[in-house]
Amino acid sequence: MAAARKNPADWLPLSPTQWYVLLALAESDMHGYGIMQSVKARTEGRVRIGPGTLYSALDRMIEYGWIEECDPPEHGDVDARRRYYHLTQYGTRVAEMEAQRLANSVQDARIVGLLGSHP
Amino acid sequence: MAAARKNPADWLPLSPTQWYVLLALAESDMHGYGIMQSVKARTEGRVRIGPGTLYSALDRMIEYGWIEECDPPEHGDVDARRRYYHLTQYGTRVAEMEAQRLANSVQDARIVGLLGSHP
DNA sequence: TTCGATATATCGATATTTGGCATAATATAT
DNA sequence: ATATATTATGCCAAATATCGATATATCGAA
Numbered sequence: 499m500a501a502a503r504k505n506p507a508d509w510l511p512l513s514p515t516q517w518y519v520l521l522a523l524a525e526s527d528m529h530g531y532g533i534m535q536s537v538k539a540r541t542e543g544r545v546r547i548g549p550g551t552l553y554s555a556l557d558r559m560i561e562y563g564w565i566e567e568c569d570p571p572e573h574g575d576v577d578a579r580r581r582y583y584h585l586t587q588y589g590t591r592v593a594e595m596e597a598q599r600l601a602n603s604v605q606d607a608r609i610v611g612l613l614g615s616h617p
Numbered sequence: 618m619a620a621a622r623k624n625p626a627d628w629l630p631l632s633p634t635q636w637y638v639l640l641a642l643a644e645s646d647m648h649g650y651g652i653m654q655s656v657k658a659r660t661e662g663r664v665r666i667g668p669g670t671l672y673s674a675l676d677r678m679i680e681y682g683w684i685e686e687c688d689p690p691e692h693g694d695v696d697a698r699r700r701y702y703h704l705t706q707y708g709t710r711v712a713e714m715e716a717q718r719l720a721n722s723v724q725d726a727r728i729v730g731l732l733g734s735h736p
Numbered sequence: 737t738t739c740g741a742t743a744t745a746t747c748g749a750t751a752t753t754t755g756g757c758a759t760a761a762t763a764t765a766t
Numbered sequence: 767a768t769a770t771a772t773t774a775t776g777c778c779a780a781a782t783a784t785c786g787a788t789a790t791a792t793c794g795a796a
Contacts, residue, residue, distance in 0.1 A: 672776065
């Protein structure tokens, strides 16, 4: 269960690793290796999370109550090694707040001219 | 001088602290304490960087070649304690690439439904 | 049945953040 | 003039997080 923080906002800002893991799990329940692939694919290889980073991050996130281990999906796949993870409601809230923070940062980046004003 | 990385992209993803410092300095040259205030103000108090975090981050960024110490601005200012920092061209490039990465993350957040689709 | 990709776990080294404490200069109020 | 609050930086030890390497096992295809 979670640490001393109750308010989702108290976790912010998240580390990039934490953010990418939550982002992957917001899409669907996933196993560890799948998360690595997902992050790599989504960032076109620019961001990659190694096993050492990932599994320790997952453990911490379970401890914080952001995610929990869950049953593998019904559908098709039967690899007994896989351990699936699921975003909790609390974790979803954390991710939403972080997303908002990132959006604010992007706005700020536009204002100070670090990004083309529109796209 | 900088570490073994030459390509600005090799530094990504930045830690939130690093990002907020670069964002502040992208606006104008600033002294350490001013950076703390700037971050606090810009995030409406939601993000605050303490002195321990800030000054060690500044030292590292100088080492990396992202920023450099510079002369205080001509105008007005008469506090001899203040040490001003300036974003290098290289640091600007790092900040721009990080801004782009953040923008991509925000897009992804929209796609998976962590953000209202538009604002 | 051997090979490469998949999948998780764990290690120690390194990097980074954190919060507190110390110090000192400056500004403001009394 | 003196107190005191704010500004400003520096340093430290502890907590957090990342990284790369290694180990082990399973799966699927050739």
